Amino acid sequence: MNKGIVTENLVVFFGNLREGGLLIGPSETADAIAFISAAGLSDRPTVRTGLRAMLAKSRKEQAVFDAAFDTFFVGAETMETRQREILDKASRRQERIETGRDALERYEVSEELAEAFASATEERKEWLKNMLDYAQDGNRNLPLMEAYLKKIASGWLSEEGGVGLEQPDGQDDSLLHKSFASITEEEIPQALRLVEALVRRILLASERRYRRNGRRGMPDLRQTIHRSLRTGGVPLSPAYKKRPRSSRRIVVLCDVSESMVRFSEFALTFITALSRRDGKLRAFIFSEGLAAIGTEDLTHFEKNVHESGLWRRGTDIGGALGALLAERPPAIDAQTLLLVLSDAKTVNRPLAEEMLHEVGSHTREILWLNPERQFSAFAERIATKYAAEHVTMLRCSSIEELARACASAL
Template sequence: MGINPVTGVAGREEKGENTLHHNLVRFTHILRHLGMRVSMAETLDAYRALTLVDLKSREKVKAALRAVLVKKAPDRQIFDLAFERFFVPPEDKEQQYLLRRQQEEKERQRLAKAREKLEQVLSPWSMEIKFNQEDIQTFVRMPLQEQKRLTDFIRRMRGNPVNSPGELIARVMQSALNYWRYYLLKTQGEEARRQLEAELTGETELDDVISGVAADFYRDPDDQLLYQDMQHIGLAEVEKYTLTLERLSRHLANRLSRRYRQSSRRQKLDMRRTIRRNIAYGGSPLKLCYRSRRRHKLRLILICDVSASMARYARFILQFIYGLSNAVQYIESFVFSEDMERITPHFRKNEDFVTVMTDLVNASQQWGKTTDFNTALKTFHVQWGNLLTADTLVIIVSDTKTITPREAARELAALREKVRDILWLNPVPARQWSNLPGVEVFLPHVRMFECYSLHQLESILHQQLLK
């Protein structure tokens, strides 16, 4: 036995992978890749907590780790699913390993048969096309009827002694595979957006846990709403989604309305953070934390795209911002498509949001039209330029799809010079931004975030508004 100099607890002098601290580090690594925030200090706290409970009791170990590592309600189920999948008996891990090897072998055989099938189709022309791994995987994932359709089409092509169709066949084959690669990426990408956001580690055992949690997590209806694309919320789910949105908005509003914030200046002692920071020293207050009064409440300007491609997202985002009105001293709200409209007076009627939105949509001249961000920003500068101050945060909600994006970028640059910061919430997945001309020209002037789900919206605003 030895005393750990960092945690101050006794631990066995054992090394290797099958140790408490090694498995705990791997578990927290999984949680981070599933989107949970787990710091090194919290990992040390978790290790110390485990030394205080009976390690033979699975429920006590789970409760101790949950108490230290889980900070938000949505993270509770992520933690539970990850715990059940990671901490399993050795025989179950061995069984999972064998199953994984069988699946890998089965996939290898499928790819080998697909390569052989393609080469057989091309053999009458004595030509070789070097298919890469991605081409073979695309062919395997194509529907069986489409595979047959492609191979039958190639077989029907016959050369002649004057002009061999070999080059043409190669182009046809490659074009067909490229089309299906794009189609499958698009359709499966939409399906992936309905699952828990998770990043893989590259380590097979950990990735199995992460993938399993991401799949299981989405089966819970409440969590499905949090992570689902706003555009795919069905009519039957709108009421429940609205209640969830209001709850998250109220929670953030309460955080924004707090009178104190963290501070490095020696003013009022922050007992909670002081105790937390000194756990590693056995509770002795060697390092003190302070807090100070907030200087002023935030000034916020919302500019929301309500064109045809954005109207669905705009409705939910406007409602979220509407719920923050009591916590933020100054909120000005605008919508745009072909031009800019100020909608702040609608939000000051003290009516329920459904009534407000109904009146707003009926009175608006912009809802559901095409997008001209350049004209909209010019109108904003002329009519409401006096609203821009050095302590104003501007939030723009748009998919960047607009005519004359370069002219709009110049107007955006002028706007950026007058405000504290510009946050751009983009409902298009980040992996598709390279296909949007507007993203490239707008990025130098804003901080852009992927934002198509309620979870992303709440996380972004929570992090940015509480700075």
């Protein structure tokens, strides 16, 4: 094994990996060379898996590594095949150039133009000949015309060779940013898993924010002194304050008209999971009427909506808010955060506005999660007119926007 060549090859390979987004520093380079020196190069799978374990530090990076490795380290047979392919390709190109030059012998054309002419359709050939005649008149700016024709020819060759960028595989990301309306039936389980993962992440982050202030909360002096009496005034067991419990109650009002039921299901899953710690959540579904819904098991949300008799009925936000106010025992009070999940497309808008004002005066805050990318005129009106009355309308057209809204509100 020629160490110099091996090192040189590895350095080029690492350059390719860096271009693929892997973080390869001098220490990784030194490690890889140490590994190759120890394990040798004779066993390709060992080199591949060993270098991958050392250099690729996530599943995505492993895929980049595998592709780069397979392209870079090839066996003698593959190398010969590739060389043959390159030579074949070059000879075919040369043939095309010669054919093109023969056909355009009275013009001085570049290789690229001749090649493009040879592979072009009859219509394009005619057009190119006309353009060349025009350029050769001598009255035009010839270099400019040549550059123009070269660009056109390059475009034709790209079409020919199918040159284009591969679409990145961003399925998860696309689901994160996809509008609720365009999530297909098949994608729902994956989207719900994404919601679960986001909930875990948000809960973990909020827990960390709290813990950052101190592992066990602030010292509780009163309790510490009280306990120290048992040990002759020596504070052997210091006491710490417990995490303050929120006195806030959350009420969710879900629009279950046909276009809204999927959004309501996702949003309610999110809100339920995020507020599980506090355990003070109540949910209602509405269309032309209002009905309470349990949040313990949301796996059959759509079925429950169908059975409630509210499915495929019109939306009456005013009526629903009125019914919510009339609930006994009261569903809302001054400690309530009311979450409205709706696109604000409602019948009887004056009543909706009136009841919104009424409910607003009974609750701490109203947060309206609207899945529409473009708010309707009525939604815009609510968002601006009632902002001063603690009504906040947030755009939640995708899982990502919904997660952000829920994380900030809850």
